[in-house]
Amino acid sequence: MLRHARAEHGAPGGDRNRDLSAAGRRQVGRFGAGDHPGILARALAAGCPAPKLIVASDASRARQTADAAAAAFGLGPARLEPWLYRASAEEVMAWLWTLPDQLGAVMVVGHNPTMHVLVADLVTTSAPDRFAPGTVAVVHFGVDRWAALSPGAGRLLYCATA
Numbered sequence: 001m002l003r004h005a006r007a008e009h010g011a012p013g014g015d016r017n018r019d020l021s022a023a024g025r026r027q028v029g030r031f032g033a034g035d036h037p038g039i040l041a042r043a044l045a046a047g048c049p050a051p052k053l054i055v056a057s058d059a060s061r062a063r064q065t066a067d068a069a070a071a072a073f074g075l076g077p078a079r080l081e082p083w084l085y086r087a088s089a090e091e092v093m094a095w096l097w098t099l100p101d102q103l104g105a106v107m108v109v110g111h112n113p114t115m116h117v118l119v120a121d122l123v124t125t126s127a128p129d130r131f132a133p134g135t136v137a138v139v140h141f142g143v144d145r146w147a148a149l150s151p152g153a154g155r156l157l158y159c160a161t162a
Contacts, residue, residue: 001107001108001110001115001118001119001136001137001139002065002066002069002107002108002109002110002115002135002136002137003109003110003111003112003115003116003131003132003133003134003135003136004020004024004057004059004061004062004064004065004109004110004111004133004134005020005023005024005025005027005028005061005064005065005068005133005134005162006020006021006023006024006027006133006134007019007020007021007024007060007061007133008020008021008061009021011060015059016058016059016060016085017059017060018059018060018061019060019061019064020060020061020064020065024061024064024065024133024134027133027134027162028064028065028068028069028134028162029068030134030162031068031069031071031072031162038072038162039136039160039161039162040069040072040073040136041072042158042160043136043138043157043158043160046157046158047157048105048138048140048157048158049104049105049138050073050105051073051075051105051106051107052103052104052105052106053075053079053103053106053107054066054069054070054073054075054078054079054106054107054109055078055079055080055081055084055106055107055108055109056078056079056080056081056084056108056109056110057080057081057082057084057085057087057109057110057111058080058081058082058084058085059085059111062084062085062109062110062111063078063080065109065134066078066080066107066109069107069109078109084108084110084111085111087110087114088114088117089113089114089117089118089121092108092110092114092118093118093121093122093149093151096108096146096149097146097147097149098146098147099146100146101144101145101146101147103146112131115131115135115137116128116130116131119131119137119139119156119159121151121152122139122141122149122151122152122153122154123139123152123154123155123156124151124152125156126155126156127156128156128159132161133161134161134162135159135160135161135162136158136159136160136161136162137156137158137159138156138157138158138159139154139155139156139157140154140155140157141153141154141155142155
């Protein structure tokens, strides 16, 4: 799970159109691309799996954050899902249950409070106290089917803020 990086406070056209702020652009620059050991590169070095798919809210700031994560992992563009903009943690969990089992690791780029609540629901111990902009949390499940995910069944492998 990845919360979008810091964003501008206002934008013409409303909240959905808010771009990353200068601070947010610096944050995504610290994700790590190529030889740069950013927070995503450190997650891989810590034994976390690289995502096979990145799915993001279609809000500007989430898309920009997802694009930076995709570049850091050497993936194509993220799949944008408009429903993620206002999704609850329960809705994201229900969506995770529908993923093809062969997919493996997936990164969801979204918004708070959803990302924080989702991570807290998925792990019962060691959940982060807060989920600041630019925070990534990697949760491992000891299951081989997405439909078998359940609250509290995950183990937090890695959590850091850019």
